[in-house]
Amino acid sequence: MTLEQQLIERLNSLTPTHLEVINESAGHGGYFPGKESHFKVIIVSEIFTGLRLVQRHQKVYAEAADLLSPGKIHALAIHAYIPSEWKGDAPASPECAHAPKA
Structure with a gap:
C-alpha cells in the first residue's frame, strides 16, 4: 500500500465529509518517479468543530503519526x-x- 493510500486510510477515521490527499513530491528537490515525501491534505469534518487551527492540525498529525x-x-x-x-x-x-528546474 502506498504512503498516499495509508494516509487516506488513517484520515478517514476523522469521518471527513471531504478529503483530498495530494502527492506534491514532484515539485520538490530529489524527486524521482514514484517518490512519496510531500503531501497536501484538504479535510473537512465536523470533528473539528470548536477547535482552534493548531488543535485541528494536532488531530491530523495524531492519525498520521507513524507515517x-x-x-x-x-x-x-x-x-x-x-x-x-x-x-x-x-x-x-x-x-x-x-524544485527540479524545467
Whole structure:
C-alpha cells in the first residue's frame, strides 16, 4: 500500500465529509518517479468543530503519526475545515526552492 493510500486510510477515521490527499513530491528537490515525501491534505469534518487551527492540525498529525518519520512523509501541508467553512477550494502550495528546474 502506498504512503498516499495509508494516509487516506488513517484520515478517514476523522469521518471527513471531504478529503483530498495530494502527492506534491514532484515539485520538490530529489524527486524521482514514484517518490512519496510531500503531501497536501484538504479535510473537512465536523470533528473539528470548536477547535482552534493548531488543535485541528494536532488531530491530523495524531492519525498520521507513524507515517511522519524518516524515509516516509517529509512534509504535510494541512488545510482543515468544518463544513460551514469549506468553500470548495484550498490555498495553493508555494513553490519549493529546491524544485527540479524545467
